[in-house]
Amino acid sequence: AQRVTQPEKLLSVFKGAPVELKCNYSYSGSPELFWYVQYSRQRLQLLLRHISRESIKGFTADLNKGETSFHLKKPFAQEEDSAMYYCALKGSQGNLIFGKGTKLSVKP
Amino acid sequence: IAGITQAPTSQILAAGRRMTLRCTQDMRHNAMYWYRQDLGLGLRLIHYSNTAGTTGKGEVPDGYSVSRANTDDFPLTLASAVPSQTSVYFCASSETGGRTEAFFGQGTRLTVV
Numbered sequence: 001a002q003r004v005t006q007p008e009k010l011l012s013v014f015k016g017a018p019v020e021l022k023c024n025y026s027y028s029g030s031p032e033l034f035w036y037v038q039y040s041r042q043r044l045q046l047l048l049r050h051i052s053r054e055s056i057k058g059f060t061a062d063l064n065k066g067e068t069s070f071h072l073k074k075p076f077a078q079e080e081d082s083a084m085y086y087c088a089l090k091g092s093q094g095n096l097i098f099g100k101g102t103k104l105s106v107k108p
Numbered sequence: 109i110a111g112i113t114q115a116p117t118s119q120i121l122a123a124g125r126r127m128t129l130r131c132t133q134d135m136r137h138n139a140m141y142w143y144r145q146d147l148g149l150g151l152r153l154i155h156y157s158n159t160a161g162t163t164g165k166g167e168v169p170d171g172y173s174v175s176r177a178n179t180d181d182f183p184l185t186l187a188s189a190v191p192s193q194t195s196v197y198f199c200a201s202s203e204t205g206g207r208t209e210a211f212f213g214q215g216t217r218l219t220v221v
Contacts, residue, residue, distance in 0.1 A: 043198070093158070096151075098152075100149060100150035
């Protein structure tokens, strides 16, 4: 089965605190994983893809095949990071399979 | 401006009415997708098309139909709307090779009453 699990519906942290948004996946083969972000009432935007191993807006994510995880991390959260975050897996049909999303709230 | 455009941005629709949500992209992407976004359920795939002339069913296709007459357009039709189809609908497109990240439209907020 191809599945993405984001166990936290809501994550609330204070500004400057570290953030980790969890993502686990189920996929037979080599997965292609993404993190998308959706700011309030806006379209989804690509934040990270694991292939590029880049850091965007201070966020990083490492693919751990042993734990089938692709957690999103940021050492110091900012208020502007408040948004919905979706982990996604490229499915066998080429479409993206999304987790249910985690709402990140960064308090001042 | 290159990108993907959806219309309308929002709509209130009477149950039983027919409605077509429009989606157009100018990036010459082969693949296009329709998702619905519901609170607590994330984004679920309704239908997809990997190339012009072909379509496929996603996770929640019932009550929806699509067509892909050309590369740029991928309309989604609700033949007879029901209240459970109240949702935010996102169209997306991507290349089928190389960089496969998906680009999303701004969404259509549909309310069926």
